[in-house]
Amino acid sequence: MAMQGRPAIVDPVARLLAGYRPISGVPDELFGADGEVRPVWSTLIEAIANMSPEELAAGQARGDQYLRDAGVFYRQYGPQDAAERDWPLSHLPVLIAEDEWHEIADGLIQRADLLERVVADLYGDNSLVADGYLPPALVADNPEWLRPLVGVTPRGGHFLHFVAFDIGRGPHGEWWVLGDRTQAPSGAGFALENRIATSRVYADHLSQSKVHRLAGFFRTFRDALIGMREHEDGRVGILTPGPMNDTYFEHAYIARYLGFMLLEGDDLTVRDGQLMVRTVDGLSPVSVLWRRLDSAWADPLELDETSALGTPGMLGAIRSGSVTMVNALGSGVLETRGLLAFLPRICAEVTGAPLKLPNIATWWCGQASERAYVKANAQRMTIGSAYATRHLFDLDEVSAVAGAFTRPLDMTVEDWIEARAGQLVAQEAVTLSTTPAFEEGTLVPRPMSLRVFLARTRDGWQVMPGGFARIGRTAGSAKLAMQQGGSAADVWVVSPHDVPAETMLATASTPYLRQQPGVLPSRAADNLFWLGRYVERAENLVRLLRAYHLRLAEAPKEASPLVAHLETYLAELGADPIDGLPEGLVDTLASASTAADNIRDRFSVDGWMALDDLSKTVRKMMRTARPGDDTALAMGILLRKISGFSGLVHENMYRFMGWRFLSCGRSLERALSLTALLATFADPAAPDGSLDLAVEVADSHMTHRRRYAVATNRATVVDLLALDPLNPRAVIYQLNEIAEHISVLPGSELHRQLSPLQRAVLQARTDLAVETPETLTSATLTRLGDEIASLSGHIASTYLR
Numbered sequence: 169m170a171m172q173g174r175p176a177i178v179d180p181v182a183r184l185l186a187g188y189r190p191i192s193g194v195p196d197e198l199f200g201a202d203g204e205v206r207p208v209w210s211t212l213i214e215a216i217a218n219m220s221p222e223e224l225a226a227g228q229a230r231g232d233q234y235l236r237d238a239g240v241f242y243r244q245y246g247p248q249d250a251a252e253r254d255w256p257l258s259h260l261p262v263l264i265a266e267d268e269w270h271e272i273a274d275g276l277i278q279r280a281d282l283l284e285r286v287v288a289d290l291y292g293d294n295s296l297v298a299d300g301y302l303p304p305a306l307v308a309d310n311p312e313w314l315r316p317l318v319g320v321t322p323r324g325g326h327f328l329h330f331v332a333f334d335i336g337r338g339p340h341g342e343w344w345v346l347g348d349r350t351q352a353p354s355g356a357g358f359a360l361e362n363r364i365a366t367s368r369v370y371a372d373h374l375s376q377s378k379v380h381r382l383a384g385f386f387r388t389f390r391d392a393l394i395g396m397r398e399h400e401d402g403r404v405g406i407l408t409p410g411p412m413n414d415t416y417f418e419h420a421y422i423a424r425y426l427g428f429m430l431l432e433g434d435d436l437t438v439r440d441g442q443l444m445v446r447t448v449d450g451l452s453p454v455s456v457l458w459r460r461l462d463s464a465w466a467d468p469l470e471l472d473e474t475s476a477l478g479t480p481g482m483l484g485a486i487r488s489g490s491v492t493m494v495n496a497l498g499s500g501v502l503e504t505r506g507l508l509a510f511l512p513r514i515c516a517e518v519t520g521a522p523l524k525l526p527n528i529a530t531w532w533c534g535q536a537s538e539r540a541y542v543k544a545n546a547q548r549m550t551i552g553s554a555y556a557t558r559h560l561f562d563l564d565e566v567s568a569v570a571g572a573f574t575r576p577l578d579m580t581v582e583d584w585i586e587a588r589a590g591q592l593v594a595q596e597a598v599t600l601s602t603t604p605a606f607e608e609g610t611l612v613p614r615p616m617s618l619r620v621f622l623a624r625t626r627d628g629w630q631v632m633p634g635g636f637a638r639i640g641r642t643a644g645s646a647k648l649a650m651q652q653g654g655s656a657a658d659v660w661v662v663s664p665h666d667v668p669a670e671t672m673l674a675t676a677s678t679p680y681l682r683q684q685p686g687v688l689p690s691r692a693a694d695n696l697f698w699l700g701r702y703v704e705r706a707e708n709l710v711r712l713l714r715a716y717h718l719r720l721a722e723a724p725k726e727a728s729p730l731v732a733h734l735e736t737y738l739a740e741l742g743a744d745p746i747d748g749l750p751e752g753l754v755d756t757l758a759s760a761s762t763a764a765d766n767i768r769d770r771f772s773v774d775g776w777m778a779l780d781d782l783s784k785t786v787r788k789m790m791r792t793a794r795p796g797d798d799t800a801l802a803m804g805i806l807l808r809k810i811s812g813f814s815g816l817v818h819e820n821m822y823r824f825m826g827w828r829f830l831s832c833g834r835s836l837e838r839a840l841s842l843t844a845l846l847a848t849f850a851d852p853a854a855p856d857g858s859l860d861l862a863v864e865v866a867d868s869h870m871t872h873r874r875r876y877a878v879a880t881n882r883a884t885v886v887d888l889l890a891l892d893p894l895n896p897r898a899v900i901y902q903l904n905e906i907a908e909h910i911s912v913l914p915g916s917e918l919h920r921q922l923s924p925l926q927r928a929v930l931q932a933r934t935d936l937a938v939e940t941p942e943t944l945t946s947a948t949l950t951r952l953g954d955e956i957a958s959l960s961g962h963i964a965s966t967y968l969r
Contacts, residue, residue, distance in 0.1 A: 180217035181205075188611045190602060195341045196613055197262060197603040208265040208662050215373045221609060228259045228606070231369040239768075239776050240361050241417055255358075258605050258657035261366050262616060262637040266380070266663040272343055272620065273631040275525030276333050280622050280629050282515050282523075283350060283502050287327045290501060291318050301514050303534050305590045306507065312351075312500040314463060316470045316483055323489045324396060327496040329624040330389070330458070332356075335525065336617040337601035344598070345525050346617060348507075351500035352460045355636040356621050357418035360386070360425065362636065362658040380633035380661045384670035388630055389623035390426045393456050396492045402455025403445060403687065405429040407436075409461040409477045411765045419460050420768035425672075427686075428458070430769040433466075435689045438481030441488035447687040448825055448967040449914035456492045463497040471497075505593040506532040528598055534590035542594040543582045549594045551585065605639050605655070615640035618659060634659040688825040694968040695766040696826050700833025701960075702760035703779075707810045708841040709743050709753045711865045714803035716745050719861075721796040729855035737848055748799060749790045757783050770826055778813040785809060828909045829967075835909075836959055839902035842866065842889055843953035846899075850885055851946040859885045866897040883941040890936065890944055899952070903933045906959065913967065925962040932956055 185205070190196035198213075200206050205213060216224065232254075240255040264272075289296050290313065296302045307313050332353035334346040363382055367374045393404050406428050408419040423430035429445065436454065437444050444451040459466065465475040467482035485491050501507075508530040515523045531538040533551075542549060576584070585592060602613035616639050621632040637657040716734045725731040738745050743752035761783050764771050786806060793802040814834075821827040845865060849858040859880045863872050866889050875892075876884040892898045907929045910916055915923055922930065932955045939948065 181214055184213065184217040184611065188604065188613065190613050193339070194599055194613075195337050195339065195601040197264075197337070197601055197616070198613075201341065206263075206265075208263045211377060212261075212263060212370070212373065212660075215370070224609070227369040227371070230371070231257060231259060231365040234365050234368045235361065237777055238361065238364075238773050239417070239780065240358075240365075255361070255365075256655040257362065257365050258614075258637070258639045258655040259366070259369050260604055260606055260611075261362075261658040261660045262603050262618070263660045263662055266661055269633065269661045272335065272525070275343070275523070276335075276345075276620055276622060276631060277629045278515075278519070278521075278524050279333065279345065279348070280328065280331050282511065282519065283331070283348060284326065284328050285518055286507075286511075286514065287350070287496070287499055287502055291320065291327070291498060296514060301517060302507075302510055303532065303590075305534055306504065306510075306532065307501070309590070310501055310504055312463065312498070312504065314471065314498040314501075317486075317496075317498045320483075320487055322486070322496045323398070323492050326624060327499050329392075329494040330356075330621070331495070332619050332621045334617055334619050336598065339599055341601075343525055344528050345508075345523075346528050346598075347505075348502055349619070350495055350502040351462055352495070353619075353621065354415040354418060354460070355619050356386075356632065357421040357425070358415075358656060359619075359621070359632070359634060359636040359658070361421065362656055363634065366658040377660070378663045378665065378667055380663060380667050381670040382632060382634055383672050384668070385621075385623065385630060385632045386426065387670070387672050388625050390428075390672075392623065392625045393426075393428070393458065393494065395626065396494075397455040398490070399453070399455065402453050403429060404456040404458070405431040405445065405454050406458045407431050407433070407460055407466075409465070411762075411768075413461075415460075417768070423769040429686065429689060431457075431689060432691065433461075433476075433478045435691050436479040436482075438479065438485045441485055441490055443479070443482070443485040443491040445687065446690045446969070448690055448693045448829075449687060452687050454491060456494065458494040459497070463500050466497055505530065505595070506534075508595075509538070509593070529596035531594045533585055533588065533592040533594060539585055539589055543585050546581045546585070546594075549596055551581070551592055551594045603637070603639065603657070605657070614642070616657070633661045688829075690968050692767050692770055693825065693829045694964070695763045696770070696830040697833040697963065697968070699760055699763040699767075700830040700835075701837040702756055702763060703810065703814060704834045704837035705841070706753060706756045706760060706782075707807065707814070708837075708865075709738075709741065709750075709756060710803050710806045710810060711867070712738055712741075713743065713745055713750070713753070714800050714807065715861055715865055717796055717798075717800040717803065719857075721800065730857045730861065733848075733855050733858070734861065745795075745799075748795060749786065749793050749802070754786055754790065757786055772817075772820060775813065775817045775820070778809070778816055782806070782809050782813060825913070828913060832906055832909050832963065835902040835905040836956060836963075838897075839899050839906075839956050840953055842897070842899045842902070843949045843956065846886060846889055846944075847946040847949035847953065850882055850889075850949075852882065862889065868895065868897050871895060871897075886941040886944050890949070891939065891941065899956075900933070900936055903929065903936065903956070907933060915966070923966060925959070925966045928955075928959055928962045932959065 188198070190199050195201075198205060198209050219227070235255045235257060241253060286296065290307060294307075297304050297307055328350060330353065332349035332355065334349065335343050336346050338344045360382055370377075397404065406419060406423045408416060408430055410416065410432050413419070420430055422428075431445060431454075435445055437446060437451070439451060443454045443457065445454050461477055464472045466478040467480060468475040468478050469480045470483045471478070483497070486493060486497065508527040509532045511527060512523055515521065531542050531549075533539045533542055542551070579587075585594075600615045600617055603616040604611045605614040606612075616637050619636040619638070621635060622629045623632070637659050639655045639657050641654055712734070716731065716738060719728060719731045719734070722728075723731065725735060735745060738750070741752065742755075743750040761779055764776060764779050768776065789802045789806070793799040817830070818827075821830065845862050848854065849862040851858075859882060862885055863869055863880055868888055872880065872884065872888055875888060878884065888895055889897060890899045893900050893904060895901055907926075910926060910929060916926060932952065935955065936952055
């Protein structure tokens with residue numbers, strides 16, 4: 169019963185919003201200035217209000233589970249190391265009405281065109297400096313203004329192709345540009361993942377909500393990149409700094425989503441002014457490179473000589489006009505905070521119109537008048553270095569510039585500003601609008617900013633109809649970056665009309681022709697090859713450890729020569745079982761994960777998650793498994809997980825070059841483990857029970873029982889595990905597999921002379937095929953193992969250079 173004088177809240181929307189209190193004097197995205205819910209939010213809020221707490225929690229759990237299953241992460245850097253963290257999704261999207269979004273888009277297109285003209289001038293006529301619109305020191309002293317590129321006009325004529333802008337709603341409800349992202353803007357891939365995860369949360373609502381889709385934006389930009397190629401045989405690649413970069417997941421995701429090669433600097437070389445990618449089939453030209461690393465790292469010959477991420481000669485290829493760089497090297501100069509102070513005047517001069525979306529108020533302290541103004545207003549401004557760091561998730565408070573200079577405690581702000589004239593930028597402190605976010609099931613207002621992406625297409629700039637919202641951790645906090653505890657949210661642009669169901673598929677105007685599979689970079693082939701080896705090596709160790717602990721449970725090693733013999737063998741493999749689960753097994757699975765991480769763009773999400781689950785399981789078992797039956801059972805679990813991973817990968821991978829190298833690695837490692845197993849446990853001097861152990865470890869008990877109507881003896885075991893071409897657990901079978909895979913790799917065409925690799929494989933197969941169980945001694949098996957091991961070097965020298 170309701171309390172006397174206080175009517176019960178029965179309206180579900182009123183109940184949902186009962187505790188939501190916008191901050192006084194701060195605009196709110198959910199409530200308008202009139203105190204009413206903005207119309208664009210009404211449908212979603214009503215849908216949420218009519219969900220039970222259990223339904224809402226289940227939806228949020230679905231979104232989080234999707235992100236975990238997809239392996240979405242960001243890399244958080246700490247004092248000691250970097251760690252992968254789960255993606256912190258804010259479960260409530262930010263909603264913006266279509267008409268308001270058109271105004272934002274119109275202003276950002278104007279700004280993108282303006283920045284294109286500015287950067288073209290800075291690397292061309294430099295009239296903005298000559299005519300006094302920009303101070304010389306702001307350009308000449310800027311580490312992002314790259315002198316070697318002055319006078320170089322990009323092929324196609326444009327410096328900028330993909331840009332982003334951080335925007336926020338100011339105190340009076342207007343949108344301001346907080347920062348320009350022209351170097352290598354990040355977040356577009358995360359925006360896609362936010363959309364997919366949020367669609368899981370509101371599965372029943374999103375399809376009816378008239379929200380603009382994102383796929384069309386990416387499809388159009390993909391087509392634009394393909395259209396930039398100089399020749400049809402030219403490739404499009406995405407250049408990444410590598411797996412340790414904080415947004416590497418996004419690089420791999422975008423490469424997989426668009427169907428482009430993900431390349432590192434070592435994958436590329438320059439020949440006669442042409443940028444080339446090293447592939448298993450030799451050098452292949454790259455016509456378009458979407459750069460995701462800072463310009464200074466791109467070429468150690470002409471830019472930062474300490475860079476291990478770039479490609480020597482890259483600038484030469486750009487000067488020759490053989491490659492289009494997205495965005496052009498040197499475009500990071502536009503991110504300079506000090507430039508914001510001069511853009512309004514430049515815009516008025518070159519376009520004859522004011523900026524449609526104003527900057528956050530900015531002063532460059534290199535001019536006496538502005539320096540004096542900043543000193544007089546230092547209490548309400550924040551001051552920092554002119555050159556902010558450019559990473560998506562380490563942006564400091566949106567009202568500040570990342571500081572490279574620290575004011576001494578004994579120096580006043582005024583004296584510090586004077587001492588750093590020409591190096592400091594001041595920005596007015598801004599209070600951003602708030603947006604609703606869930607906190608323990610309750611809606612609360614949290615500060616937010618948006619990152620909006622623009623792509624250059626054949627028809628000009630196209631704005632992504634949505635974006636990436638960063639949400640503050642606490643009310644009134646300016647700490648929006650995830651490195652500082654913030655979260656990320658999807659952005660819905662809501663139309664009053666039905667919206668098209670955009671996909672990545674283009675409308676076919678000509679008969680469909682199947683495209684040839686893409687090239688395989690040598691680095692990717694190398695990682696696939698070693699992934700196959702590491703996973704097979706881990707499986708072999710698991711089988712050996714299970715056999716060891718099963719026997720240890722029956723008799724201590726002091727009473728069992730076979731257990732002692734197996735323990736010595738495992739120790740020689742780097743997996744001493746004395747301390748339970750050996751580090752050698754953990755390290756092998758970690759190496760497999762590293763190899764898979766290096767080719768994340770070529771690896772299915774299911775395959776990655778299965779491998780990650782393997783690694784997590786073995787780490788957990790290290791703390792709990794006890795010697796004997798307990799560890800034997802644990803190894804059985806691991807074996808099933810490894811088999812599931814292998815089956816998943818080998819059944820689902822497209823049967824082209826990548827699958828061949830993965831399979832070669834797997835077959836070579838299995839052949840090596842089998843020769844070593846037979847040389848040790850089929851030796852006449854081996855302890856009793858060794859032959860049965862060899863058959864067990866090779867998973868061939870049933871096959872042996874059916875093939876031979878006798879008990880295990882050396883002849884039957886060696887015949888089955890070394891010489892039987894129909895047994896997938898036989899050495900000869902694996903050598904045949906390697907020969908078959910190599911026969912279709914580049915350089916192995918019919919009627920050509922055998923390559924050194926082919927001759928080495930043929931030699932090993934022949935040396936084994938002419939043996940009999942009686943002549944295949946332990947010494948012969950050891951010698952054969954050395955031959956098989958040498959195949960790895962032949963594969964590397966032939967394809968993986």
